[in-house]
Amino acid sequence: MRAQLRSELLKQRSTRTNLGLFAAMLGLVSLAVLLHGLGLAAEQLGSASDQLMVLGRGEFLAALFAALLGTMSITAEIRHGTIRPTFLVSPGRGRVVAAKVWASTLIGAGFGLAACALAAGIGIAALRLRGIDVQLDGGDYALLVAGGAAAAALWAAIGVGIGAVVRSQVPTVVGVAAWLLFVEGLLVGDVAGVANVGRFAPGALGMAASGQDPDTLVAPAVGFVLLALYAVAAAAAGWVATTHRDVV
Amino acid sequence: MARTDALPKSDGGTRPLPAPKEGSARDPVIGVRSLTKRYGEITAVDELSFSLEAGTVTGFLGPNGAGKTTTLRLLLGLAEPTSGEALVFGHHYRALDEPARRVGAVLESNDLHPGRSGRDHLRALALAAELPPSRVEEVLELVELDGVAGRRARTYSLGMRQRLGLAAALLGDPKLLVLDEPANGLDPEGVHWLRSFLRGFAGRGGTVLISSHVLAEVAQTVDQVLIIDRGRLVASARLDELASRGETLEDTYLELTAGGAS
Numbered sequence: 001m002r003a004q005l006r007s008e009l010l011k012q013r014s015t016r017t018n019l020g021l022f023a024a025m026l027g028l029v030s031l032a033v034l035l036h037g038l039g040l041a042a043e044q045l046g047s048a049s050d051q052l053m054v055l056g057r058g059e060f061l062a063a064l065f066a067a068l069l070g071t072m073s074i075t076a077e078i079r080h081g082t083i084r085p086t087f088l089v090s091p092g093r094g095r096v097v098a099a100k101v102w103a104s105t106l107i108g109a110g111f112g113l114a115a116c117a118l119a120a121g122i123g124i125a126a127l128r129l130r131g132i133d134v135q136l137d138g139g140d141y142a143l144l145v146a147g148g149a150a151a152a153a154l155w156a157a158i159g160v161g162i163g164a165v166v167r168s169q170v171p172t173v174v175g176v177a178a179w180l181l182f183v184e185g186l187l188v189g190d191v192a193g194v195a196n197v198g199r200f201a202p203g204a205l206g207m208a209a210s211g212q213d214p215d216t217l218v219a220p221a222v223g224f225v226l227l228a229l230y231a232v233a234a235a236a237a238g239w240v241a242t243t244h245r246d247v248v
Numbered sequence: 249m250a251r252t253d254a255l256p257k258s259d260g261g262t263r264p265l266p267a268p269k270e271g272s273a274r275d276p277v278i279g280v281r282s283l284t285k286r287y288g289e290i291t292a293v294d295e296l297s298f299s300l301e302a303g304t305v306t307g308f309l310g311p312n313g314a315g316k317t318t319t320l321r322l323l324l325g326l327a328e329p330t331s332g333e334a335l336v337f338g339h340h341y342r343a344l345d346e347p348a349r350r351v352g353a354v355l356e357s358n359d360l361h362p363g364r365s366g367r368d369h370l371r372a373l374a375l376a377a378e379l380p381p382s383r384v385e386e387v388l389e390l391v392e393l394d395g396v397a398g399r400r401a402r403t404y405s406l407g408m409r410q411r412l413g414l415a416a417a418l419l420g421d422p423k424l425l426v427l428d429e430p431a432n433g434l435d436p437e438g439v440h441w442l443r444s445f446l447r448g449f450a451g452r453g454g455t456v457l458i459s460s461h462v463l464a465e466v467a468q469t470v471d472q473v474l475i476i477d478r479g480r481l482v483a484s485a486r487l488d489e490l491a492s493r494g495e496t497l498e499d500t501y502l503e504l505t506a507g508g509a510s
Contacts, residue, residue, distance in 0.1 A: 007376035014368035015361055081359035082369070084326065085416050088353050089377045091325045091342040096376075246327035 004099035025065040032057040037126030048135035056212035058119025059148035066108030066152035070159025075169035108156025116148035147210030154231040161234025275338030282332035294479035307470035308459040315479040348377035352417030353426040362402035387415040406433035
């Protein structure tokens with residue numbers, strides 16, 4: 001298993017895919033936090049919950065990009081055909097999927113740490129620049145960064161699972177992005193009555209895990225545990241799909 | 249460019265690795281029994297049976313769509329048969345211990361990530377197979393790609409991609425090589441190198457199965473042929489037997505596969 005994990009980690013760092021995703025994520029985090037931090041009216045940024053919402057853009061985008069890196073770890077192999085030599089050398093396909101899950105989880109955690117730290121830095125700077133009192137304490141920051149890293153790590157695992165089931169790269173990437181950027185927004189947003197269910201959607205659980213929107217979302221620990229269950233379910237589905245279907 | 253496109257004129261000697269633990273000397277290297285694969289209504293492989301002994305180079309011939317690639321995929325554990333079985337060294341491929349040290353295979357020459365260097369492609373496979381990193385440099389030298397191994401694979405010519413695929417198959421110093429249409433895209437020098445490499449490989453006791461629909465590229469390389477048509481084995485013969493009966497490989501092939509062509 002360790003050999004397989006080292007192989008997967010080498011695959012992930014030997015192309016520019018992850019570097020590109022990382023750079024795009026940091027760029028979008030900067031943009032989103034600046035737009036919210038500088039663009040919203042001061043009375044919309046007064047409370048701790050408001051400020052967490054702005055800084056939480058780091059967690060949200062980290063979850064999205066970690067999910068993408070997870071899906072790419074398997075769909076890129078299928079797209080370019082490297083899945084064939086991979087499975088010839090390692091015919092235990094379940095072990096390959098497991099190694100992809102662990103490698104993506106590790107790198108996803110790194111994405112989460114970087115995005116949340118950057119979001120916190122830029123967000124605080126933007127608030128101070130406007131003379132708005134920062135209502136957050138050390139515990140809030142710690143939860144934001146640690147919870148964000150955990151959420152991104154788990155979303156990376158979800159991405160591997162979805163990629164292994166769907167196999168085709170473009171639909172997987174579009175589907176994951178559409179879910180996080182659009183569908184979940186509707187589920188947790190202003191549509192009356194839906195939020196009760198929507199807060200158990202995986203994107204909302206990731207936000208909860210990093211302490212965002214405590215009035216609507218579940219408690220951070222609950223968010224983490226439930227998101228971990230999603231990750232286990234997705235990875236298991238990917239494992240079953242990969243071990244039971246012919247290799248394309 | 250021309251230099252790197254041409255394959256080296258080496259006999260292909262590689263440094264031996266420790267032998268795999270298990271020696272199932274009595275099993276044929278490849279044993280295929282009543283192998284059948286259906287995709288819905290289509291029967292791609294139909295009750296196919298054959299076996300190969302060590303030290304032989306066998307051409308696996310048939311028109312496009314005859315079921316050659318499907319058979320190889322079944323043999324290599326990438327697809328599951330509908331019925332029957334395909335064994336290598338007496339085992340299902342997926343149950344082989346250290347498969348890279350026993351079987352090397354190239355199914356598609358283009359199975360490369362365009363953004364990854366040839367060296368990293370091989371290193372990732374060597375790590376997974378728990379082979380020493382020195383093997384990567386050895387096989388790169390063997391196929392004469394050591395000079396370009398740091399470049400991203402998208403810059404490689406078709407011939408270089410073919411040789412990188414072969415290098416990956418040779419990483420574990422296997423005893424059986426399975427190659428699907430290996431000469432596609434090779435220039436005459438490359439075909440010549442491949443031929444002498446495969447003869448040398450078989451001469452050292454290795455077994456080779458090459459699929460092809462180009463008779464000319466096979467006729468000078470193989471000891472025996474298996475001809476399949478529409479998923480069924482229609483002939484199996486040694487080339488010297490054909491010659492002694494005054495038949496050519498082309499006559500036999502065309503006669504047996506005429507139904508598929510019409």
